[in-house]
Amino acid sequence: MKKYSILLYYCYTSIEDVEKFREEHHLLCLELNLLGRIIIAHEGLNGTVSGLVEDCEKYMEIVKSDPRFADIDFKVDYSDTQGFTKLHVRSKSEIVHSDLHHINPRERTGIHLDPEEFRKLKNDPDVVLLDVRSNYEHKLGKFKNAVTLDIENFRDFPDKINEIEQYKDKKIVTYCTGGIKCEKASAYLLEQGFENVYQLHGGIIKYGLEAGGEDFEGKCYVFDNRIAVDVNTVNPVVISNCFVCGTHSDRMVNCANPECNNHVPICEKCGWEMEGACSAECKSHPELRPYDGTGYYQKQTNGYNPYKGLQRAKVLK
Template sequence: MENQYYLILLYYCYAEIQDTEAYREEHHLFCIENNIRGRIIISHEGLNGTVSGLKEDCERYMAYVKSDPRFAKTDFKVDQHDRHAFTKIHVRTKPEIVHSSLSHINPNLKTGKHLEPLAFKALKDQEDVVILDVRSNYEHELGKFKNALTLDMENFREFPEKVKELEHLKNKKILTYCTGGIKCEKASAYLLEQGFEDVYQLHGGIIKYGMEAGGEDFEGKCYVFDNRLAVGVNKVNPSILSTCHVCGTKSDRMVNCANPTCNIHVPICENCGWELEGACSDSCQSHPEKRPYDGSGYYQKNTNGYNPYKGWQRLAKNKNLNSVENE
Protein backbone atom coordinates (compact mmCIF):
# COMPACT_ATOMS: atom_id res chain seq x y z
CA MET A 1 0.00 0.00 0.00
CA GLU A 2 1.43 3.40 -1.01
CA ASN A 3 3.15 5.40 1.76
CA GLN A 4 2.65 2.58 4.29
CA TYR A 5 6.05 2.73 5.91
CA TYR A 6 7.25 3.61 9.37
CA LEU A 7 9.12 6.61 10.74
CA ILE A 8 11.31 6.92 13.82
CA LEU A 9 11.27 10.33 15.49
CA LEU A 10 13.94 11.65 17.83
CA TYR A 11 13.27 14.99 19.50
CA TYR A 12 13.43 17.18 22.58
CA CYS A 13 12.22 20.61 23.59
CA TYR A 14 13.13 22.66 26.64
CA ALA A 15 9.94 24.49 27.63
CA GLU A 16 8.16 25.03 30.93
CA ILE A 17 5.32 22.62 31.74
CA GLN A 18 3.34 23.56 34.84
CA ASP A 19 1.07 20.53 35.31
CA THR A 20 3.24 17.65 34.13
CA GLU A 21 0.83 14.89 35.12
CA ALA A 22 -2.12 16.42 33.29
CA TYR A 23 -0.02 16.89 30.17
CA ARG A 24 1.37 13.37 30.49
CA GLU A 25 -2.17 11.94 30.44
CA GLU A 26 -3.20 14.05 27.45
CA HIS A 27 -0.02 13.19 25.54
CA HIS A 28 -0.33 9.53 26.44
CA LEU A 29 -3.91 9.33 25.16
CA PHE A 30 -2.91 10.89 21.85
CA CYS A 31 -0.13 8.30 21.41
CA ILE A 32 -2.46 5.38 22.14
CA GLU A 33 -5.15 6.66 19.78
CA ASN A 34 -2.62 7.11 16.98
CA ASN A 35 -0.59 3.91 17.50
CA ILE A 36 2.57 5.78 18.48
CA ARG A 37 5.09 3.67 20.39
CA GLY A 38 8.28 4.61 22.16
CA ARG A 39 9.61 6.37 25.24
CA ILE A 40 8.64 9.91 26.16
CA ILE A 41 9.77 11.85 29.22
CA ILE A 42 7.81 14.84 30.47
CA SER A 43 9.16 17.15 33.15
CA HIS A 44 8.76 20.73 34.30
CA GLU A 45 11.64 21.62 31.95
CA GLY A 46 10.16 20.09 28.77
CA LEU A 47 9.85 17.01 26.54
CA ASN A 48 12.24 14.32 25.38
CA GLY A 49 11.17 11.41 23.19
CA THR A 50 12.03 8.70 20.74
CA VAL A 51 8.95 7.21 19.07
CA SER A 52 7.92 5.23 16.02
CA GLY A 53 4.79 4.76 13.94
CA LEU A 54 3.35 4.64 10.46
CA LYS A 55 4.24 7.68 8.37
CA GLU A 56 0.78 9.26 8.60
CA ASP A 57 0.56 8.58 12.35
CA CYS A 58 3.96 10.18 12.94
CA GLU A 59 2.99 13.19 10.86
CA ARG A 60 -0.10 13.63 13.03
CA TYR A 61 2.05 13.27 16.13
CA MET A 62 4.54 15.93 15.00
CA ALA A 63 1.68 18.29 14.17
CA TYR A 64 0.13 17.61 17.59
CA VAL A 65 3.35 18.44 19.44
CA LYS A 66 4.05 21.59 17.42
CA SER A 67 0.45 22.82 17.73
CA ASP A 68 1.19 23.55 21.38
CA PRO A 69 2.91 26.98 21.48
CA ARG A 70 5.29 25.70 24.17
CA PHE A 71 6.72 23.13 21.77
CA ALA A 72 6.37 24.91 18.42
CA LYS A 73 10.16 25.08 18.02
CA THR A 74 10.67 21.30 18.41
CA ASP A 75 13.18 19.95 15.90
CA PHE A 76 12.28 16.39 14.89
CA LYS A 77 14.98 14.09 13.52
CA VAL A 78 13.08 11.76 11.19
CA ASP A 79 14.34 8.39 9.97
CA GLN A 80 12.53 5.82 7.83
CA HIS A 81 12.17 2.20 8.95
CA ASP A 82 10.36 -0.95 7.85
CA ARG A 83 8.56 -1.53 11.16
CA HIS A 84 7.95 -0.13 14.63
CA ALA A 85 11.18 0.51 16.55
CA PHE A 86 9.41 -0.11 19.87
CA THR A 87 6.94 -2.64 21.21
CA LYS A 88 5.06 -0.37 23.63
CA ILE A 89 4.39 3.25 24.53
CA HIS A 90 5.75 4.68 27.76
CA VAL A 91 5.02 8.28 28.72
CA ARG A 92 6.53 9.13 32.09
CA THR A 93 7.03 12.21 34.25
CA LYS A 94 10.52 12.72 35.65
CA PRO A 95 12.44 15.56 37.34
CA GLU A 96 14.55 16.15 34.19
CA ILE A 97 14.17 15.28 30.51
CA VAL A 98 17.74 13.97 30.48
CA HIS A 99 19.13 12.62 33.74
CA SER A 100 21.99 14.87 34.81
CA SER A 101 23.34 16.69 37.83
CA LEU A 102 22.65 20.01 36.09
CA SER A 103 19.03 20.66 37.00
CA HIS A 104 19.84 24.30 37.77
CA ILE A 105 20.64 25.01 34.11
CA ASN A 106 17.96 26.35 31.75
CA PRO A 107 19.25 26.05 28.16
CA ASN A 108 16.66 28.60 27.03
CA LEU A 109 18.58 31.20 29.04
CA LYS A 110 22.16 30.11 28.41
CA THR A 111 23.72 27.44 26.21
CA GLY A 112 26.48 26.96 23.65
CA LYS A 113 26.14 28.41 20.14
CA HIS A 114 24.16 26.06 17.88
CA LEU A 115 25.99 24.85 14.78
CA GLU A 116 24.01 23.34 11.94
CA PRO A 117 25.64 20.15 10.51
CA LEU A 118 27.38 21.83 7.56
CA ALA A 119 28.74 24.60 9.80
CA PHE A 120 29.99 21.98 12.27
CA LYS A 121 31.67 20.12 9.40
CA ALA A 122 33.42 23.30 8.24
CA LEU A 123 34.69 24.16 11.73
CA LYS A 124 35.59 20.77 13.23
CA ASP A 125 39.07 20.39 11.69
CA GLN A 126 40.41 23.84 12.47
CA GLU A 127 43.57 23.99 14.54
CA ASP A 128 42.13 25.75 17.60
CA VAL A 129 39.09 23.44 17.84
CA VAL A 130 38.42 20.58 20.26
CA ILE A 131 35.57 18.22 19.36
CA LEU A 132 34.07 17.00 22.64
CA ASP A 133 31.88 13.89 22.89
CA VAL A 134 29.55 14.23 25.89
CA ARG A 135 28.08 10.71 25.68
CA SER A 136 28.73 7.65 27.83
CA ASN A 137 31.46 5.05 27.27
CA TYR A 138 29.32 2.41 25.57
CA GLU A 139 28.17 5.02 23.05
CA HIS A 140 31.49 6.53 22.01
CA GLU A 141 33.23 3.16 22.01
CA LEU A 142 30.87 2.13 19.21
CA GLY A 143 31.35 5.32 17.20
CA LYS A 144 32.67 8.88 17.45
CA PHE A 145 33.95 11.74 15.34
CA LYS A 146 37.51 11.47 14.07
CA ASN A 147 39.91 13.11 16.58
CA ALA A 148 37.11 13.66 19.11
CA LEU A 149 37.94 13.93 22.80
CA THR A 150 35.94 11.37 24.80
CA LEU A 151 35.28 11.28 28.54
CA ASP A 152 35.37 8.16 30.70
CA MET A 153 31.74 8.26 31.88
CA GLU A 154 29.25 5.52 32.68
CA ASN A 155 26.44 8.09 32.49
CA PHE A 156 25.88 11.79 31.85
CA ARG A 157 25.57 12.57 35.58
CA GLU A 158 29.37 12.34 35.76
CA PHE A 159 29.91 15.17 33.27
CA PRO A 160 30.47 18.02 35.79
CA GLU A 161 33.21 16.03 37.51
CA LYS A 162 34.89 15.19 34.18
CA VAL A 163 34.95 18.86 33.12
CA LYS A 164 37.70 19.36 35.72
CA GLU A 165 39.98 17.39 33.37
CA LEU A 166 39.44 19.98 30.60
CA GLU A 167 40.81 23.09 32.34
CA HIS A 168 43.79 23.25 29.96
CA LEU A 169 41.42 23.66 26.99
CA LYS A 170 39.75 26.90 28.06
CA ASN A 171 41.52 28.85 25.30
CA LYS A 172 40.13 26.55 22.57
CA LYS A 173 36.89 26.47 20.63
CA ILE A 174 34.92 23.61 22.17
CA LEU A 175 32.49 21.81 19.81
CA THR A 176 30.23 19.48 21.79
CA TYR A 177 28.12 16.74 20.26
CA CYS A 178 25.83 13.88 21.29
CA THR A 179 23.23 11.61 19.67
CA GLY A 180 20.38 14.08 19.08
CA GLY A 181 21.55 17.30 20.74
CA ILE A 182 19.78 17.17 24.10
CA LYS A 183 22.80 16.49 26.32
CA CYS A 184 24.79 19.24 24.61
CA GLU A 185 22.22 21.85 25.64
CA LYS A 186 23.20 21.43 29.28
CA ALA A 187 26.79 20.29 28.72
CA SER A 188 27.69 23.39 26.70
CA ALA A 189 25.88 25.64 29.18
CA TYR A 190 27.84 24.09 32.04
CA LEU A 191 31.13 24.64 30.18
CA LEU A 192 30.23 28.33 29.83
CA GLU A 193 29.37 28.42 33.54
CA GLN A 194 32.82 27.02 34.32
CA GLY A 195 34.65 29.72 32.39
CA PHE A 196 34.97 28.23 28.91
CA GLU A 197 34.29 31.16 26.60
CA ASP A 198 34.00 29.77 23.05
CA VAL A 199 31.54 26.87 23.25
CA TYR A 200 29.42 25.39 20.46
CA GLN A 201 27.10 22.43 20.03
CA LEU A 202 26.14 20.31 17.04
CA HIS A 203 22.47 21.13 16.55
CA GLY A 204 20.48 17.93 16.08
CA GLY A 205 23.45 15.80 17.06
CA ILE A 206 25.04 12.93 15.19
CA ILE A 207 21.72 11.85 13.69
CA LYS A 208 21.09 15.18 11.98
CA TYR A 209 24.75 15.40 10.91
CA GLY A 210 24.36 12.08 9.10
CA MET A 211 21.18 13.23 7.39
CA GLU A 212 22.35 16.69 6.32
CA ALA A 213 26.15 16.45 6.03
CA GLY A 214 26.61 12.84 4.96
CA GLY A 215 28.16 11.82 8.27
CA GLU A 216 31.70 12.48 7.02
CA ASP A 217 34.45 11.61 9.54
CA PHE A 218 32.08 9.94 11.99
CA GLU A 219 33.89 6.68 12.67
CA GLY A 220 31.84 3.59 13.48
CA LYS A 221 28.13 3.58 14.19
CA CYS A 222 25.87 5.67 16.39
CA TYR A 223 24.20 4.04 19.38
CA VAL A 224 20.44 4.72 19.44
CA PHE A 225 17.82 4.12 22.12
CA ASP A 226 15.41 1.88 20.22
CA ASN A 227 15.42 -1.70 19.00
CA ARG A 228 17.94 -0.96 16.22
CA LEU A 229 20.61 -0.30 18.90
CA ALA A 230 23.10 1.02 16.31
CA VAL A 231 22.74 2.92 13.05
CA GLY A 232 25.17 3.95 10.35
CA VAL A 233 25.50 7.69 9.76
CA ASN A 234 28.57 8.02 7.53
CA LYS A 235 27.87 7.84 3.79
CA VAL A 236 31.19 9.45 2.78
CA ASN A 237 34.08 7.59 4.46
CA PRO A 238 32.52 4.91 6.71
CA SER A 239 34.64 2.71 8.97
CA ILE A 240 34.29 0.25 11.82
CA LEU A 241 35.71 1.54 15.09
CA SER A 242 34.66 -1.10 17.62
CA THR A 243 35.68 -4.70 18.17
CA CYS A 244 33.73 -7.73 19.33
CA HIS A 245 33.61 -7.91 23.12
CA VAL A 246 34.13 -11.68 22.95
CA CYS A 247 36.64 -12.47 20.20
CA GLY A 248 38.17 -9.09 19.39
CA THR A 249 37.38 -9.02 15.68
CA LYS A 250 36.13 -5.80 14.08
CA SER A 251 32.39 -5.52 14.73
CA ASP A 252 29.87 -2.69 14.99
CA ARG A 253 26.98 -4.99 15.83
CA MET A 254 25.63 -3.77 19.18
CA VAL A 255 24.12 -6.28 21.62
CA ASN A 256 22.39 -5.92 24.97
CA CYS A 257 23.66 -8.89 27.02
CA ALA A 258 20.97 -11.55 27.35
CA ASN A 259 21.67 -11.89 31.07
CA PRO A 260 19.41 -9.22 32.64
CA THR A 261 21.56 -8.98 35.77
CA CYS A 262 24.50 -8.01 33.56
CA ASN A 263 22.64 -6.10 30.83
CA ILE A 264 25.73 -4.37 29.40
CA HIS A 265 25.62 -2.94 25.88
CA VAL A 266 28.67 -4.03 23.89
CA PRO A 267 29.60 -4.90 20.29
CA ILE A 268 29.38 -8.66 19.67
CA CYS A 269 29.90 -10.17 16.22
CA GLU A 270 27.19 -12.35 14.75
CA ASN A 271 29.10 -15.62 15.24
CA CYS A 272 29.79 -14.95 18.93
CA GLY A 273 26.24 -13.71 19.36
CA TRP A 274 24.77 -17.02 18.27
CA GLU A 275 27.45 -19.09 19.98
CA LEU A 276 26.82 -17.42 23.36
CA GLU A 277 23.07 -17.02 22.73
CA GLY A 278 23.26 -13.26 23.08
CA ALA A 279 25.35 -13.31 26.25
CA CYS A 280 28.61 -11.40 26.65
CA SER A 281 30.45 -14.25 28.40
CA ASP A 282 30.21 -17.93 29.32
CA SER A 283 29.02 -17.07 32.81
CA CYS A 284 26.23 -14.87 31.44
CA GLN A 285 25.24 -17.59 28.98
CA SER A 286 24.76 -20.06 31.84
CA HIS A 287 22.89 -17.60 34.06
CA PRO A 288 19.47 -19.01 35.07
CA GLU A 289 17.68 -15.76 34.16
CA LYS A 290 19.17 -15.47 30.68
CA ARG A 291 16.66 -14.15 28.15
CA PRO A 292 15.93 -15.96 24.85
CA TYR A 293 18.10 -14.67 22.00
CA ASP A 294 16.51 -13.92 18.63
CA GLY A 295 19.59 -12.54 16.88
CA SER A 296 18.77 -8.87 17.41
CA GLY A 297 20.41 -8.34 20.80
CA TYR A 298 17.54 -6.06 21.85
CA TYR A 299 15.28 -6.64 24.86
CA GLN A 300 12.32 -4.60 26.04
CA LYS A 301 13.26 -2.72 29.20
CA ASN A 302 11.70 -3.71 32.50
CA THR A 303 8.53 -1.65 32.85
CA ASN A 304 8.66 -1.65 36.68
CA GLY A 305 4.89 -2.05 36.89
CA TYR A 306 4.16 0.69 34.35
CA ASN A 307 0.81 0.10 32.63
CA PRO A 308 0.58 2.02 29.34
CA TYR A 309 -3.22 1.70 29.31
CA LYS A 310 -3.83 2.87 32.87
CA GLY A 311 -6.49 5.58 32.82
CA TRP A 312 -6.96 5.26 29.05
CA GLN A 313 -10.69 4.48 29.18
CA ARG A 314 -11.33 7.31 31.63
CA LEU A 315 -9.39 9.78 29.51
CA ALA A 316 -11.03 8.67 26.30
CA LYS A 317 -14.49 8.95 27.92
CA ASN A 318 -13.76 12.49 29.16
CA LYS A 319 -12.50 13.46 25.73
CA ASN A 320 -15.67 12.18 24.07
CA LEU A 321 -17.89 13.97 26.61
CA ASN A 322 -16.06 17.24 25.98
CA SER A 323 -16.49 16.79 22.24
CA VAL A 324 -20.26 16.30 22.62
CA GLU A 325 -20.58 19.36 24.87
CA ASN A 326 -18.75 21.53 22.33
CA GLU A 327 -20.97 20.52 19.41
Protein backbone atom coordinates (compact mmCIF):
# COMPACT_ATOMS: atom_id res chain seq x y z
CA MET A 1 0.00 0.00 0.00
CA LYS A 2 1.45 3.35 -1.04
CA LYS A 3 1.83 5.93 1.68
CA TYR A 4 0.72 9.10 -0.10
CA SER A 5 -2.30 10.23 -2.12
CA ILE A 6 -2.18 12.77 -4.93
CA LEU A 7 -5.49 14.54 -5.52
CA LEU A 8 -6.55 16.37 -8.66
CA TYR A 9 -9.84 18.27 -8.56
CA TYR A 10 -11.87 21.33 -9.52
CA CYS A 11 -15.34 22.68 -8.93
CA TYR A 12 -17.13 25.53 -10.64
CA THR A 13 -19.26 27.11 -7.94
CA SER A 14 -19.92 30.56 -6.52
CA ILE A 15 -17.50 31.76 -3.83
CA GLU A 16 -18.51 35.21 -2.61
CA ASP A 17 -15.72 36.13 -0.18
CA VAL A 18 -12.70 34.71 -1.96
CA GLU A 19 -10.06 36.00 0.45
CA LYS A 20 -11.88 34.71 3.53
CA PHE A 21 -12.29 31.28 1.96
CA ARG A 22 -8.68 31.28 0.75
CA GLU A 23 -7.43 31.85 4.27
CA GLU A 24 -9.70 29.22 5.81
CA HIS A 25 -8.78 26.69 3.14
CA HIS A 26 -5.11 27.46 3.57
CA LEU A 27 -5.38 26.75 7.29
CA LEU A 28 -7.15 23.48 6.55
CA CYS A 29 -4.28 22.35 4.30
CA LEU A 30 -1.71 23.33 6.92
CA GLU A 31 -3.53 21.38 9.62
CA LEU A 32 -3.61 18.30 7.41
CA ASN A 33 0.02 18.68 6.30
CA LEU A 34 -0.97 18.86 2.63
CA LEU A 35 1.32 20.23 -0.05
CA GLY A 36 0.46 21.39 -3.54
CA ARG A 37 -1.18 24.18 -5.50
CA ILE A 38 -4.73 25.48 -5.05
CA ILE A 39 -6.40 28.34 -6.92
CA ILE A 40 -9.53 30.03 -5.59
CA ALA A 41 -11.68 32.49 -7.53
CA HIS A 42 -15.23 33.78 -7.48
CA GLU A 43 -16.04 31.06 -10.03
CA GLY A 44 -14.76 28.14 -7.95
CA LEU A 45 -11.89 25.97 -6.74
CA ASN A 46 -9.06 24.22 -8.59
CA GLY A 47 -6.33 22.20 -6.96
CA THR A 48 -3.81 19.41 -6.93
CA VAL A 49 -2.43 18.41 -3.55
CA SER A 50 -0.67 15.51 -1.91
CA GLY A 51 -0.31 14.13 1.59
CA LEU A 52 -0.61 11.00 3.65
CA VAL A 53 -3.52 8.82 2.52
CA GLU A 54 -5.45 9.36 5.76
CA ASP A 55 -4.93 13.14 5.63
CA CYS A 56 -6.14 13.31 2.05
CA GLU A 57 -9.19 11.25 2.98
CA LYS A 58 -10.01 13.74 5.73
CA TYR A 59 -9.47 16.65 3.35
CA MET A 60 -11.89 15.22 0.78
CA GLU A 61 -14.48 14.55 3.47
CA ILE A 62 -14.28 18.12 4.79
CA VAL A 63 -14.41 19.72 1.33
CA LYS A 64 -17.38 17.64 0.19
CA SER A 65 -19.26 18.47 3.40
CA ASP A 66 -19.48 22.08 2.16
CA PRO A 67 -22.69 22.32 0.05
CA ARG A 68 -20.83 24.41 -2.53
CA PHE A 69 -18.51 21.47 -3.25
CA ALA A 70 -20.85 18.54 -2.67
CA ASP A 71 -20.48 17.40 -6.28
CA ILE A 72 -16.71 17.82 -6.54
CA ASP A 73 -14.99 14.94 -8.31
CA PHE A 74 -11.64 14.00 -6.78
CA LYS A 75 -9.23 12.06 -8.98
CA VAL A 76 -7.11 10.05 -6.55
CA ASP A 77 -3.75 8.51 -7.39
CA TYR A 78 -1.19 7.01 -5.02
CA SER A 79 2.56 7.42 -4.62
CA ASP A 80 5.43 6.25 -2.45
CA THR A 81 6.54 9.86 -2.00
CA GLN A 82 5.05 13.34 -1.60
CA GLY A 83 3.89 14.85 -4.87
CA PHE A 84 4.96 18.38 -3.94
CA THR A 85 7.54 20.20 -1.85
CA LYS A 86 5.54 23.34 -0.99
CA LEU A 87 2.03 24.59 -0.40
CA HIS A 88 0.43 27.45 -2.33
CA VAL A 89 -3.17 28.54 -1.85
CA ARG A 90 -3.82 31.60 -3.98
CA SER A 91 -6.73 33.72 -5.16
CA LYS A 92 -6.98 34.64 -8.83
CA SER A 93 -9.55 35.96 -11.30
CA GLU A 94 -10.10 32.48 -12.84
CA ILE A 95 -9.46 28.95 -11.63
CA VAL A 96 -7.85 28.19 -15.00
CA HIS A 97 -6.46 31.02 -17.11
CA SER A 98 -8.63 31.28 -20.22
CA ASP A 99 -9.67 34.95 -20.57
CA LEU A 100 -13.18 33.58 -21.14
CA HIS A 101 -14.53 35.45 -18.14
CA HIS A 102 -18.03 35.69 -19.61
CA ILE A 103 -18.48 31.90 -19.74
CA ASN A 104 -20.10 30.16 -16.78
CA PRO A 105 -19.86 26.34 -17.08
CA ARG A 106 -22.58 26.01 -14.43
CA GLU A 107 -25.02 27.47 -16.95
CA ARG A 108 -23.93 25.76 -20.17
CA THR A 109 -21.17 23.36 -21.13
CA GLY A 110 -20.61 20.24 -23.20
CA ILE A 111 -22.28 16.92 -22.38
CA HIS A 112 -20.16 15.06 -19.83
CA LEU A 113 -19.05 11.55 -20.75
CA ASP A 114 -17.88 9.24 -18.00
CA PRO A 115 -14.77 7.15 -18.82
CA GLU A 116 -16.69 4.11 -20.00
CA GLU A 117 -19.00 6.20 -22.21
CA PHE A 118 -15.95 7.90 -23.68
CA ARG A 119 -14.25 4.54 -24.33
CA LYS A 120 -17.25 3.31 -26.30
CA LEU A 121 -17.68 6.54 -28.28
CA LYS A 122 -14.06 7.49 -29.09
CA ASN A 123 -13.75 5.31 -32.21
CA ASP A 124 -17.07 6.38 -33.75
CA PRO A 125 -16.27 7.70 -37.27
CA ASP A 126 -18.56 10.66 -36.59
CA VAL A 127 -16.53 11.68 -33.53
CA VAL A 128 -13.60 14.09 -33.38
CA LEU A 129 -11.44 13.97 -30.25
CA LEU A 130 -10.12 17.47 -29.52
CA ASP A 131 -7.12 17.93 -27.23
CA VAL A 132 -7.34 21.36 -25.56
CA ARG A 133 -3.97 21.16 -23.77
CA SER A 134 -0.69 22.92 -24.56
CA ASN A 135 1.96 21.75 -27.03
CA TYR A 136 4.37 20.27 -24.49
CA GLU A 137 1.53 18.19 -23.04
CA HIS A 138 0.08 16.63 -26.18
CA LYS A 139 3.52 16.03 -27.69
CA LEU A 140 4.24 13.71 -24.77
CA GLY A 141 0.91 11.89 -24.97
CA LYS A 142 -2.52 12.13 -26.58
CA PHE A 143 -5.42 9.97 -27.67
CA LYS A 144 -5.01 8.05 -30.90
CA ASN A 145 -6.14 10.13 -33.91
CA ALA A 146 -6.94 13.16 -31.73
CA VAL A 147 -6.85 16.68 -33.14
CA THR A 148 -4.22 18.79 -31.39
CA LEU A 149 -3.75 22.55 -31.46
CA ASP A 150 -0.56 24.58 -31.65
CA ILE A 151 -1.01 26.51 -28.40
CA GLU A 152 1.42 27.45 -25.65
CA ASN A 153 -1.32 28.23 -23.11
CA PHE A 154 -5.01 27.46 -22.79
CA ARG A 155 -5.84 31.16 -23.19
CA ASP A 156 -4.76 30.75 -26.86
CA PHE A 157 -7.58 28.26 -27.47
CA PRO A 158 -10.15 30.79 -28.80
CA ASP A 159 -7.63 31.92 -31.43
CA LYS A 160 -7.69 28.43 -32.96
CA ILE A 161 -11.44 28.25 -33.51
CA ASN A 162 -11.00 28.64 -37.30
CA GLU A 163 -8.99 25.40 -37.38
CA ILE A 164 -11.88 23.55 -35.75
CA GLU A 165 -14.65 24.96 -38.00
CA GLN A 166 -14.21 22.04 -40.42
CA TYR A 167 -15.58 19.68 -37.73
CA LYS A 168 -18.85 21.53 -37.09
CA ASP A 169 -20.89 18.67 -38.53
CA LYS A 170 -19.18 16.13 -36.25
CA LYS A 171 -19.52 15.20 -32.60
CA ILE A 172 -16.72 17.08 -30.86
CA VAL A 173 -15.35 15.46 -27.70
CA THR A 174 -12.90 17.67 -25.82
CA TYR A 175 -10.41 16.30 -23.31
CA CYS A 176 -7.64 17.56 -21.03
CA THR A 177 -5.69 16.34 -18.00
CA GLY A 178 -8.37 16.54 -15.30
CA GLY A 179 -11.40 18.01 -17.07
CA ILE A 180 -11.26 21.64 -15.97
CA LYS A 181 -10.17 23.18 -19.28
CA CYS A 182 -12.91 21.29 -21.10
CA GLU A 183 -15.60 23.01 -19.06
CA LYS A 184 -14.85 26.34 -20.70
CA ALA A 185 -13.55 24.94 -24.00
CA SER A 186 -16.76 23.00 -24.66
CA ALA A 187 -18.89 25.95 -23.53
CA TYR A 188 -16.98 28.23 -25.91
CA LEU A 189 -17.54 25.80 -28.80
CA LEU A 190 -21.27 25.84 -28.09
CA GLU A 191 -21.17 29.63 -28.05
CA GLN A 192 -19.46 29.58 -31.45
CA GLY A 193 -22.23 27.52 -33.03
CA PHE A 194 -20.99 23.96 -32.58
CA GLU A 195 -24.01 21.81 -31.74
CA ASN A 196 -22.76 18.34 -30.76
CA VAL A 197 -20.20 19.05 -28.07
CA TYR A 198 -19.08 16.59 -25.39
CA GLN A 199 -16.25 16.41 -22.87
CA LEU A 200 -14.39 13.63 -21.10
CA HIS A 201 -15.48 14.02 -17.48
CA GLY A 202 -12.50 13.85 -15.14
CA GLY A 203 -10.08 14.03 -18.05
CA ILE A 204 -7.26 11.73 -19.03
CA ILE A 205 -6.42 10.90 -15.41
CA LYS A 206 -9.89 9.63 -14.54
CA TYR A 207 -10.08 7.70 -17.81
CA GLY A 208 -6.83 5.94 -16.97
CA LEU A 209 -7.85 5.16 -13.41
CA GLU A 210 -11.34 3.88 -14.24
CA ALA A 211 -11.22 2.58 -17.83
CA GLY A 212 -7.64 1.42 -18.35
CA GLY A 213 -6.59 4.31 -20.59
CA GLU A 214 -7.15 2.43 -23.85
CA ASP A 215 -5.82 4.29 -26.92
CA PHE A 216 -4.08 7.01 -24.95
CA GLU A 217 -0.68 7.05 -26.61
CA GLY A 218 2.36 8.13 -24.62
CA LYS A 219 2.33 9.56 -21.10
CA CYS A 220 0.21 12.23 -19.47
CA TYR A 221 1.96 15.38 -18.28
CA VAL A 222 0.98 16.22 -14.69
CA PHE A 223 1.68 19.24 -12.54
CA ASP A 224 3.43 17.63 -9.60
CA ASN A 225 6.87 16.15 -8.93
CA ARG A 226 6.14 13.11 -11.09
CA ILE A 227 6.03 15.32 -14.23
CA ALA A 228 4.52 12.50 -16.33
CA VAL A 229 2.47 9.40 -15.53
CA ASP A 230 1.42 6.23 -17.32
CA VAL A 231 -2.25 6.14 -18.28
CA ASN A 232 -2.72 3.24 -20.67
CA THR A 233 -2.60 -0.30 -19.29
CA VAL A 234 -4.34 -1.79 -22.35
CA ASN A 235 -2.30 -0.90 -25.45
CA PRO A 236 0.46 1.56 -24.45
CA VAL A 237 2.94 3.03 -26.93
CA VAL A 238 5.61 5.73 -26.82
CA ILE A 239 5.01 8.62 -29.23
CA SER A 240 7.58 11.20 -28.08
CA ASN A 241 11.27 11.44 -28.96
CA CYS A 242 14.27 12.60 -26.98
CA PHE A 243 14.74 16.31 -27.63
CA VAL A 244 18.53 15.83 -27.76
CA CYS A 245 19.19 12.61 -29.68
CA GLY A 246 15.83 11.79 -31.25
CA THR A 247 15.41 8.28 -29.85
CA HIS A 248 12.02 7.19 -28.53
CA SER A 249 11.59 8.52 -25.01
CA ASP A 250 8.69 9.55 -22.81
CA ARG A 251 10.90 10.67 -19.95
CA MET A 252 9.78 14.27 -19.38
CA VAL A 253 12.33 16.80 -18.13
CA ASN A 254 12.36 20.51 -17.35
CA CYS A 255 15.55 22.02 -18.76
CA ALA A 256 18.09 22.67 -16.00
CA ASN A 257 18.66 26.17 -17.35
CA PRO A 258 16.20 28.24 -15.27
CA GLU A 259 15.92 30.86 -18.02
CA CYS A 260 14.82 28.14 -20.46
CA ASN A 261 12.93 25.63 -18.27
CA ASN A 262 11.79 23.93 -21.49
CA HIS A 263 9.34 21.02 -20.94
CA VAL A 264 10.67 18.29 -23.24
CA PRO A 265 11.32 14.52 -23.34
CA ILE A 266 14.99 13.69 -22.74
CA CYS A 267 16.21 10.11 -22.49
CA GLU A 268 18.14 9.05 -19.40
CA LYS A 269 21.48 8.86 -21.24
CA CYS A 270 21.18 12.37 -22.64
CA GLY A 271 19.82 13.63 -19.36
CA TRP A 272 23.03 12.77 -17.56
CA GLU A 273 25.32 13.72 -20.45
CA MET A 274 23.63 17.12 -20.81
CA GLU A 275 23.35 17.58 -17.03
CA GLY A 276 19.60 18.07 -17.45
CA ALA A 277 19.93 20.74 -20.14
CA CYS A 278 18.08 20.62 -23.45
CA SER A 279 20.93 22.08 -25.51
CA ALA A 280 24.66 22.78 -25.38
CA GLU A 281 23.88 26.47 -24.90
CA CYS A 282 21.68 25.70 -21.90
CA LYS A 283 24.29 23.32 -20.48
CA SER A 284 26.82 26.16 -20.38
CA HIS A 285 24.44 28.59 -18.69
CA PRO A 286 26.06 30.08 -15.56
CA GLU A 287 22.94 29.45 -13.45
CA LEU A 288 22.48 25.79 -14.49
CA ARG A 289 20.54 23.97 -11.78
CA PRO A 290 21.97 20.76 -10.29
CA TYR A 291 20.52 17.75 -12.10
CA ASP A 292 19.44 14.80 -9.92
CA GLY A 293 18.07 12.55 -12.64
CA THR A 294 14.45 13.64 -12.32
CA GLY A 295 14.39 16.87 -14.29
CA TYR A 296 12.03 18.46 -11.81
CA TYR A 297 12.82 21.79 -10.21
CA GLN A 298 10.77 23.68 -7.68
CA LYS A 299 9.97 27.14 -8.99
CA GLN A 300 11.40 30.10 -7.13
CA THR A 301 8.67 31.61 -4.99
CA ASN A 302 10.16 34.96 -3.95
CA GLY A 303 10.14 34.07 -0.27
CA TYR A 304 6.54 32.84 -0.29
CA ASN A 305 5.57 31.84 3.25
CA PRO A 306 2.49 29.62 3.64
CA TYR A 307 1.92 30.97 7.15
CA LYS A 308 2.26 34.66 6.27
CA GLY A 309 -0.86 36.75 6.75
CA LEU A 310 -2.89 34.09 8.52
CA GLN A 311 -5.00 35.76 11.19
CA ARG A 312 -8.00 33.59 11.85
CA ALA A 313 -8.32 30.81 14.39
CA LYS A 314 -7.55 27.31 13.23
CA VAL A 315 -10.44 25.65 11.45
CA LEU A 316 -9.74 22.19 12.82
CA LYS A 317 -9.97 21.37 16.50
